Amino acid sequence: MTTTVAAPIDRATWRICWIIVFGAFASGLDASVVTIGLDSISSDLGADLSVTQWVASGYLLALALSLPLTGWLARRFGAGRVWLFxxxxxxxxxxxxAVAPDVVALIAFRFLQGLAGGVLIPAGQTVLGQQVGAARLGRVMATLGIAVSVAPALGPLAGGLILHGLSWPWLFLINLPIGAAGLFLGLRYVPRGSRETTGGIDFAGLALIAAGLPLVLYTVTTWGDTGRLEWPILAPGLVLLVWFVLRCRRHPRPLLDFSLYRNRLYRAASLAAAFNGALIFGSGIVVTLYFQLGRHLDFVDTGLSLLGFAGATAAIAPVTGRAVDRYGAAPVALAGAVLAVVSTVPFAFLPVDAPGVVVQVLLAGYGASVALVSMPMGIAAYKTVEPSRLPDAAAQVTILLRVGGSLGGAVFAVLIAGRLPDLDTAFRMGFAAISVGAVGSLATALSVRRAS
Incomplete structure (x- = not known):
């Protein structure tokens, strides 16, 4: 195994890194914290739950809608300026x-929130990548990954605690101090980035992906909820995305630069990141349902039960970053995939009411494996590109993670739903599928190693 001496990171760079984490944490937390408040929102605003559901769905679709613009915006105005805005x-x-007078206004404001939240993570990744360079990228990206990985897991707990003593507007008001602190520090310390002469936006390409990507994500997400795959919606979405890719390959100023995929290592690493996104998000569905359906816990207790999982992920993430900078991404991801198999296979043989200590030990092991598996592949992709092309790389990898995560969540949800109400069989199948996915992660890590 080849090792390199990790280049030191100065205090100013770490300060920028933790400021960027503010935005990533707020965006990640908001994706899950509001979901548990839908019943309360529906009751308070006098709206049908099927309409109120768009408070959550509209946010997720808006996240996908804004991602393709991130690269162009970062090149045109500077990544730091885009992040601050x-x-x-x-x-x-x-x-x-928080002050929406009715459900229609809330859905509209939530959509705007999602448009902004979709840009935060890839713009922040671009700021960090351009600040530190490839040799130090693993450590800062892994730190950002703490917020990306842990915030969604904390959402149900945070939402449950808020609704236990406060009304639903506080689900949104909690973002105000986080955002204000991030802006105050960001205006002082975050570099604005350089501007480039980019030309105009390819509006035809934007229309293709703006229509196609939400259609695909919406169809895949509803498949997980209903068990039915709506091909009349999915097929046009896939056609529009293929059309978008073909247009970008011919356009002189494409919205997304797909020439990055000519690099074998970038191609292998970004596709591996998509696969791991499906595994991680899908397994998150399994673990959450395991506590809610299998062990009959409410949202607060479920969130408390996930703290060991989230804590292990957060604790191992910095170690992951240092290891990637020193040993490379593939060996770290291989170790994480092995740990994922070891920590999830026992669930396939345990009853749903297994002792809590055993469950928590295994979940902590799996939480550690999540940090080791999910972060290195994205870091490996970013390490292959020049700083000036990081905006496109960050947008592309984030889109792949979003699509992969939605697909993984749907597949795992369908696997479990198809075997209910037999809880033991359903969750044994779910955890067995996670183990199979971890073996797949071994294969993707080996593909990156061969491409290195």
Whole structure:
């Protein structure tokens, strides 16, 4: 195994890194914290739950809609400026959501919040990548990954605690101090980035992906909820995405630069990141349902039961970053995949009411494996590109993670739903599928190693 001496990271860079984490944490937390408040929102605003569901669905679709613009915006205005504007817009939209007079206004404000939130993570990744360079990228990206991985897991707990003593507007008001602190520090310390002469936006390409990507994500997400795959919606979405890719390959100023995929290592690493996104998000569905359906816990207790999982992920993430900078991405991901298999196979043989200590030990092991598996592949993709092309790489990898995560969540949800109400069989199948997915992660890590 080849090792390199990790280049030191100065205090100013770490300060920028933790400021960027503010935005990533707010965006990640908001994706899950509001979901458990839908019943309360529906009752308070006098709306049908099927309509109120768009408070959550509209946010997720808006996240996908804004991602393709990130690369162009970062090149045109500078990644730091885009990050600051997005955080400001996200914070203002959060406040508007809290004072929405009816469900239609809430859905509209939530959509605006999602547009801003979708840009925060890839713009922040671009800021960090351009600040530190490839040799130090693993450690700072892994730190950002703590927020990306842990915030969604904390959402149910945070939402449950808020609704236990406060009303639903506080689900949005919690973003205001986070956003204000991030803006105050960001205006002082985050570099604005360089501007480039990019030309105009390819509006035809934007229309293709803006229509196609939400259609695909919506169809895949509803498949997980209903068990039915709506091909009349999915097929046009896939056609539009293929059309978008073909247009970008011919266009002189494409919205997304797909020439990056000519690099064998970038191609292998970004596709591996998509696969791991499906595994991680899908397994998150299994673990959450395991506590809610299998062990009959409410949202607060489920969130408390997931703290060991989230804590292990957060604790191992910095170690992951240092290991990637020193040993490379593939060996770290291989170790994580092995740990994922070891920590999930026992669930396939345990009853649903297994002793809590055993469950928590295994979940902590799996939480550690999540950090080791999910982060290195994205870091490996970013390490292959020049700083000036990081905006496109960050947008593309984030889109792949979003699509992979939605697909993984749907597949795992369908696997479990098809075997209910037999809880033991359903969750044994779910955890067996996670183990199979971890073996797949071994294969993707080996593909990256061969491409290195």
């Amino acid at each position: 997005s955080l400001a817009a996200f914070t203002v939209a959060s406040g508007l959501c």
